[in-house]
Amino acid sequence: MLAGLIALAISITASGLVYYSWRRSGNAWAAAAGWLLAFGSAFAWVRALGAEFGVSYAIIIFTCLVWAAVALNVEATGAAGQSATRPLQAMHWPGARDWGRHGGLFLLSVPVAGVVALMLSVALVLPLPWSLLHKLTAAIFLYPVLWGALSAWICAQDKLARPALVCLGLAAVSALLLFI
Amino acid sequence: MNLLSQKLVKSSLTSHSWLGLALGGLMYLICLSGTLTIFYEEIERWEQPVAEESLAIDPMVAEASFNRYMSSSETTLTEHMYLVFPNATLPRMKVASDTQGRYVNRDGSLGEVAHDEVSELWTGLHVTLHLPDTLGFVLVSATGALLCALIISGFLAHPSIVKDAFKFRSGGAGRLGQMDLHNRLGVWGAPFHVMIAVTGAYYGLVALMIGLFASSIDGADPLFVTEAVFPAEPALVNQAPVYGVARALEKVWELSPDGKLLYLIVHDADSDNRFMEFYVQQPGLLAWSENYRFDTSGNYLGTAGYTEGEAALQALYSVYRIHFGHFGGFITKLFYVVLGLSLTVVSASGVNIWLEKRKYRDGLNLIWPGIVWGMPLAMGVASFTQAIFHIPSTAIFWGMMIVAMTGGLFVRNEYVYKRQLQVLTGITLVLLVLAYLFRFGADALTPAGWPVNLVLLCLAGLFFFMAYRAHRTDAYAMAGTAA
Numbered sequence: 141m142l143a144g145l146i147a148l149a150i151s152i153t154a155s156g157l158v159y160y161s162w163r164r165s166g167n168a169w170a171a172a173a174g175w176l177l178a179f180g181s182a183f184a185w186v187r188a189l190g191a192e193f194g195v196s197y198a199i200i201i202f203t204c205l206v207w208a209a210v211a212l213n214v215e216a217t218g219a220a221g222q223s224a225t226r227p228l229q230a231m232h233w234p235g236a237r238d239w240g241r242h243g244g245l246f247l248l249s250v251p252v253a254g255v256v257a258l259m260l261s262v263a264l265v266l267p268l269p270w271s272l273l274h275k276l277t278a279a280i281f282l283y284p285v286l287w288g289a290l291s292a293w294i295c296a297q298d299k300l301a302r303p304a305l306v307c308l309g310l311a312a313v314s315a316l317l318l319f320i
Numbered sequence: 321m322n323l324l325s326q327k328l329v330k331s332s333l334t335s336h337s338w339l340g341l342a343l344g345g346l347m348y349l350i351c352l353s354g355t356l357t358i359f360y361e362e363i364e365r366w367e368q369p370v371a372e373e374s375l376a377i378d379p380m381v382a383e384a385s386f387n388r389y390m391s392s393s394e395t396t397l398t399e400h401m402y403l404v405f406p407n408a409t410l411p412r413m414k415v416a417s418d419t420q421g422r423y424v425n426r427d428g429s430l431g432e433v434a435h436d437e438v439s440e441l442w443t444g445l446h447v448t449l450h451l452p453d454t455l456g457f458v459l460v461s462a463t464g465a466l467l468c469a470l471i472i473s474g475f476l477a478h479p480s481i482v483k484d485a486f487k488f489r490s491g492g493a494g495r496l497g498q499m500d501l502h503n504r505l506g507v508w509g510a511p512f513h514v515m516i517a518v519t520g521a522y523y524g525l526v527a528l529m530i531g532l533f534a535s536s537i538d539g540a541d542p543l544f545v546t547e548a549v550f551p552a553e554p555a556l557v558n559q560a561p562v563y564g565v566a567r568a569l570e571k572v573w574e575l576s577p578d579g580k581l582l583y584l585i586v587h588d589a590d591s592d593n594r595f596m597e598f599y600v601q602q603p604g605l606l607a608w609s610e611n612y613r614f615d616t617s618g619n620y621l622g623t624a625g626y627t628e629g630e631a632a633l634q635a636l637y638s639v640y641r642i643h644f645g646h647f648g649g650f651i652t653k654l655f656y657v658v659l660g661l662s663l664t665v666v667s668a669s670g671v672n673i674w675l676e677k678r679k680y681r682d683g684l685n686l687i688w689p690g691i692v693w694g695m696p697l698a699m700g701v702a703s704f705t706q707a708i709f710h711i712p713s714t715a716i717f718w719g720m721m722i723v724a725m726t727g728g729l730f731v732r733n734e735y736v737y738k739r740q741l742q743v744l745t746g747i748t749l750v751l752l753v754l755a756y757l758f759r760f761g762a763d764a765l766t767p768a769g770w771p772v773n774l775v776l777l778c779l780a781g782l783f784f785f786m787a788y789r790a791h792r793t794d795a796y797a798m799a800g801t802a803a
Contacts, residue, residue, distance in 0.1 A: 158485075159486055162482075162485050162486050163486075166482070189604075189648070190604035190605075192604065192605055192606040192638065192647075193604065193606070193647055193648050196606070196642065196647070196648075197648070197652075199511050199512060199515075200512065200652075200655045200659065201655075203508055203509055203511065203512055203659065204655060204658060204659075206486075206508045207504070207505070207508060207509075207658075207662070209486055210486050210488050210504045210508070211488070213486045213487070213488055214488045214489075214490050215487075215488065215489045215490065216490055217489040217490065217494075217496060217497070226678075226679060226680055226681045227680055227681065228680075228681045228682065228685075228732065229680050229681070229682050230682065230683075231682045231683040231684070232682060245338065246342065249339070249469075250462065250466070254462060254465065257465075258525075258528055258529070258532060259532065261529075262529065262532050262533060262536060263536075266533075266536060266537075271548075271630070271632075272533075272537075272545065272548045273548045273549065273630055273632050273633060274630070274632045275533075276529065276530070276533060276545065276548060276549060276632075277632035277633075277635055277636055278632075279529055279533070280522060280525070280526055280529055280636070281518055281522075281635075283465070283521070283525060283529060284461075284464055284465035284468050284517060284518050284521035284525070285468050285518065287462075287465040287466070287468065287469070287521075288465050288466060288467070288468025288469035288470075288471070288472055288517070289468070289469070289472055290469075291339065291465075291466055291469035292332070292335050292336075292339070292469040292470075292472045292473040292476075293335075294335075295334065295335035295336075295338045295339055295469070295473070296331035296332055296334060296335035296473065297331070298331075318532070318535075318536040319535075319536065
């Protein structure tokens with residue numbers, strides 16, 4: 141109980157310092173101390189609740205406390221920024237060219253990126269000197285992050301040719317590593 | 321100093337917008353239903369307040385009732401058969417097959433047919449979007465992976481992340497307010513959102529991963545790789561279909577005196593290879609359970625090793641509890657509601673920003689409130705028909721969603737339509753509580769019934785309040801039907 145209260149106090153201080161540093165236009169000492177305490181609070185939470193629950197709580201509590209600080213900082217600005225009188229018009233349906241572009245982007249960023257990331261994540265972990273279980277676990281957690289990163293990059297491109305070529309290249313290299 | 325080049329910020333914003341628009345609706349459905357799913361046990365208890373409740377587990381009573389259920393002519397044996405033990409959230413014992421179940425009375429006799437369809441309705445929506453299992457799992461998991469894409473592109477598209485760290489201009493539904501809400505919730509919630517994305521992606525993608533590993537390792541087959549993650553089951557023969565539950569239970573309590581007994585599964589119950597597996601949650605660990613295995617006579621065979629094995633195995637078995645917040649008791653669930661709702665709001669506000677940014681309004685402005693505010697209404701209506709009349713309500717939910725999405729096209733003013741949906745949701749929730757009181761009488765006021773009813777009434781009040789406040793303060797009502 142006491143250990144939990146100490147951990148909570150550290151999290152509150154950490155979020156308070158981070159908020160204070162922001163209010164003081166980037167007070168570096170307060171910011172550094174706040175972030176240090178935020179990471180340090182994980183140890184206190186681990187001591188209070190054990191390693192697994194403790195790390196989870198350190199993240200959750202800090203996030204909620206920071207949101208509370210954001211809520212404290214609310215500025216009422218009315219409904220600024222939106223236009224109440226914008227005209228209502230008929231739906232604009234994209235032409236064939238737009239459909240093609242969006243369809244291609246979807247194919248590349250979702251299924252193609254998914255397959256490429258799957259191959260790449262397995263290809264990256266297979267050569268590691270770990271047990272099969274560890275390789276599999278690493279690949280399982282790496283896969284969605286790689287897929288996400290690849291999708292984000294593909295969607296940021298102006299033209300589809302470059303991401304298509306990169307996907308093809310990554311798939312080819314991964315296939316070489318996996319199957320040859 | 322700005323670490324991100326303007327070009328990178330611009331292209332990241334393009335990426336974030338495109339992905340957000342493509343996924344916003346789907347993400348919203350998954351996040352809102354996921355937030356509700358945190359309370360699936362409470363909902364299941366609420367669905368049937370008439371079941372007898374007790375936290376006590378008498379091994380002999382448990383054995384007698386389980387064997388009675390297993391040998392009953394009314395029971396259809398399936399591959400897995402279950403004996404679910406009572407816990408503080410759901411203090412009732414249940415015997416079940418893969419498709420149906422009965423609650424167990426305190427004296428061990430078989431009680432009411434167990435109804436958990438409302439709970440299943442919302443977990444099903446979250447886990448598979450009510451699609452066929454494989455397709456649904458993969459689709460929802462892919463959304464988890466693409467949430468990673470949104471988080472990455474969101475950070476890269478946000479050059480003033482430090483400068484705006486605590487800025488929040490509340491402007492009703494105005495663009496600035498929506499932007500600040502979206503960015504503050506998204507940025508500070510990112511560690512939790514990444515955790516949800518990665519753990520959410522696990523379920524549908526693990527099978528693909530195992531398949532690719534198997535085909536990439538010389539001489540390996542999928543079973544070989546599977547058994548690296550899911551320890552092999554004991555190979556038994558000639559197991560009688562009479563279960564020594566009491567003897568096994570005593571052994572489980574001896575082996576894990578502080579563990580929380582979850583349930584017993586009889587695997588291969590429809591064959592002579594059947595065996596019993598007790599799932600027991602271990603204190604202080606996030607792994608779902610340690611599993612104690614027995615033959616049907618109650619002879620101990622060993623553990624599956626989920627909490628005693630390598631750290632990687634434990635990490636994999638922790639995914640479920642991390643994703644759904646089922647650790648640390650009720651307080652953790654409340655935190656997960658806040659965090660889950662934050663992701664829901666981020667999903668909705670992202671699309672709101674895009675709609676507000678446009679110089680014109682069109683059908684999309686009218687359809688979107690039907691998704692955001694139509695979903696609680698559709699959930700309320702489907703819960704009503706399922707809980708009160710036991711009508712299978714998946715189609716009712718999706719039908720209501722279609723009606724809600726198209727309704728705005730007739731109202732032609734999204735702000736008015738949003739308020740109408742809020743009021744209708746409030747009314748639906750009040751009617752649900754009234755019908756529940758009428759149907760279950762005094763049982764509706766037991767600990768099984770009143771907490772959820774109270775929450776439903778509070779939610780109804782919240783929807784009425786939001787509609788009232790919007791009516792009073794929104795200048796949007798002036799938008800009219802300016803077509």
